[in-house]
């Protein structure tokens with residue numbers, strides 16, 4: 330039987346150094362790509378892009394319970410859309426909940442998810458740091474009539490990290506899966522057999538996250554509670570996020586950034602031309618909206634406006650009603 334890499338799930342091979350799954354010796358547990366990632370933190374980008382229909386089609390043939398992960402910063406119609414397309418019994422997990430500011434009332438976020446994203450099934454907030462969320466998921470699995478559990482969700486949501494925390498809890502840390510700050514770390518289903526059933530980690534659904542430098546994606550990967558900063562903006566001012574995005578509201582506005590504190594934001598005046606030559610889009614933003622920059626974070630925009638963004642494509646962002654303000 331072909332052997333799968335414990336880190337990313339692809340079938341291992343020792344013939345082609347350039348192809349996925351390469352290992353010098355088939356006795357190893359990890360392919361070369363995962364070995365280098367785990368030991369030297371070297372990340373090799375994928376030569377191919379994956380297709381979410383592949384996972385959805387695959388799930389049609391499988392019987393089991395799905396835990397669907399979306400991290401708090403990437404909640405939007407595209408990422409939740411895949412959840413609705415899964416026919417199996419399922420539960421939505423909002424991951425990386427450790428970065429949610431304590432001032433945000435979780436119940437309100439839950440109501441917002443019910444109302445705006447039509448989530449009927451229960452929702453759970455989970456994180457690598459929350460032992461209670463890990464216990465809850467273990468309990469759900471132990472008391473479930475299914476004995477196959479699929480960890481699906483968007484790429485980089487923290488699926489493999491969460492599974493590793495469960496393995497730690499069960500004192501099975503020698504079976505860790507490869508994780509990284511970059512999307513596309515897990516490449517296929519990885520099967521972990523446990524006493525109460527089998528967990529399958531997956532490659533995850535890709536989505537239209539912002540095409541940014543690797544270093545920036547790493548910076549955007551927040552490991553601490555967020556401290557959102559609110560900017561009182563005049564119509565003549567713009568906000569610049571790193572050297573990536575420029576944003577301007579055509580009216581005086583109050584704009585709050587939710588994202589990694591490692592990302593620098595700067596206020597500039599109209600006569601500053603930075604990033605103005607980049608691709609430009611104009612969005613109609615209603616009162617109390619969130620503009621999600623997929624893969625990076627989101628801006629809360631208090632007042633209705635026309636918002637100009639430089640450095641972003643239409644499909645890399647979404648305007649959604651916010652859980653802040655008076656929407657919920």
Ligand SMILES: Nc1nc2c(ncn2[C@@H]2O[C@H](COP(=O)(O)OP(=O)(O)O)[C@@H](O)[C@H]2O)c(=O)[nH]1
Nearest residue numbers: 425456457485486487488489490508509510552
């Ligand atoms: N703040 C925070 N970061 C996390 C958490 N879980 C994972 N991460 C980070 O998110 C990135 C992606 O994690 P990974 O498990 O590879 O995601 P996957 O693609 O869904 O399997 C890594 O940099 C992790 O350190 C969490 O609970 N909280």
Ligand SMILES: [Mg+2]
Nearest residue numbers: 488489514515
């Ligand atoms: Mg993974």
